[in-house]
Amino acid sequence: MSAAVGLFHAFVLHRRDYGNTSLLLEVFGCGEGRFPALAKGARRPRNPAGALLQPFQPLWLAAVGRGEVRTLTRIEGAGQPLPLQGRPLLCGFYVNELLLRLLGRNDPHDRLFAFYQDTLRRLGEPAELETWLRQFELRLLEELGYAVTLDREAEGREPVRPDGFYLFEAERGVRRASGSQSGQVVSGATLLALVQGTPLGPAQAREARRLLRQVLAPYLGEGALESRELYRRWYGSRIGTDSRDPQEQRRNGPGPASRIDSTSMKG
Numbered sequence: 001m002s003a004a005v006g007l008f009h010a011f012v013l014h015r016r017d018y019g020n021t022s023l024l025l026e027v028f029g030c031g032e033g034r035f036p037a038l039a040k041g042a043r044r045p046r047n048p049a050g051a052l053l054q055p056f057q058p059l060w061l062a063a064v065g066r067g068e069v070r071t072l073t074r075i076e077g078a079g080q081p082l083p084l085q086g087r088p089l090l091c092g093f094y095v096n097e098l099l100l101r102l103l104g105r106n107d108p109h110d111r112l113f114a115f116y117q118d119t120l121r122r123l124g125e126p127a128e129l130e131t132w133l134r135q136f137e138l139r140l141l142e143e144l145g146y147a148v149t150l151d152r153e154a155e156g157r158e159p160v161r162p163d164g165f166y167l168f169e170a171e172r173g174v175r176r177a178s179g180s181q182s183g184q185v186v187s188g189a190t191l192l193a194l195v196q197g198t199p200l201g202p203a204q205a206r207e208a209r210r211l212l213r214q215v216l217a218p219y220l221g222e223g224a225l226e227s228r229e230l231y232r233r234w235y236g237s238r239i240g241t242d243s244r245d246p247q248e249q250r251r252n253g254p255g256p257a258s259r260i261d262s263t264s265m266k267g
Contacts, residue, residue: 007060008032012053013096033108036069049075056092057081088123094227095136101220112143130205135197137212148215149173150191164188186211
């Protein structure tokens with residue numbers, strides 16, 4: 001359907017029960033940004049809104065209110081829910097948690113909204129999960145005004161060489177690593193793959209994951225990400241049934257994946 005007046009395209013980032021029959025949501029909307037919303041009566045047995053108001057379900061919403069929490073007045077599906085299970089589902093939780101932690105409220109980021117929607121679709125392609133996650137992290141930093149330059153050295157602005165090795169320094173950028181220096185060294189080939197958005201090989205994926213965790217740390221603050229803890233528990237529970245590590249699963253396809261409730265991450 002096409003959006004009627006007052007409706008906007010949106011996703012639920014997080015939900016929790018409120019009162020006896022309602023839901024309290026964190027919503028990311030096109031033209032709206034991130035904001036808290038109340039869905040009155042959504043948990044009543046015959047109300048279809050409860051099934052729609054889930055993470056990864058495209059929505060049309062309308063909301064009213066001038067206070068901190070707005071009230072949803074109209075809820076419609078905008079397509080089928082994105083079929084994320086197992087590791088892709090946990091990656092979706094991670095993306096949502098980044099938005100919850102880093103986006104200010106009521107500040108529209110429509111380009112980021114479009115990229116978020118595209119990232120959720122791409123998470124359904126397990127072979128490139130690491131690539132899509134790193135690209136989302138970089139785009140999020142850019143949209144928030146914290147873009148990092150990875151293809152030039154911080155000092156001298158020399159181009160990064162694919163055969164070189166580098167260190168990242170907060171508020172400065174990358175610089176060439178020497179043999180005597182310690183720290184999280186990353187290859188120039190990995191840095192250039194991140195800039196160009198090309199697929200990451202297994203070793204590059206590990207380097208890129210460590211690098212982006214370092215880049216994001218000052219903005220995320222002290223509290224641990226719950227999505228990372230969920231992943232550790234999920235992966236630990238699979239050792240007995242599928243002992244392959246995530247890189248092997250990416251190359252050869254996932255083993256038996258247990259379904260994870262999309263509301264299991266606490267607020």
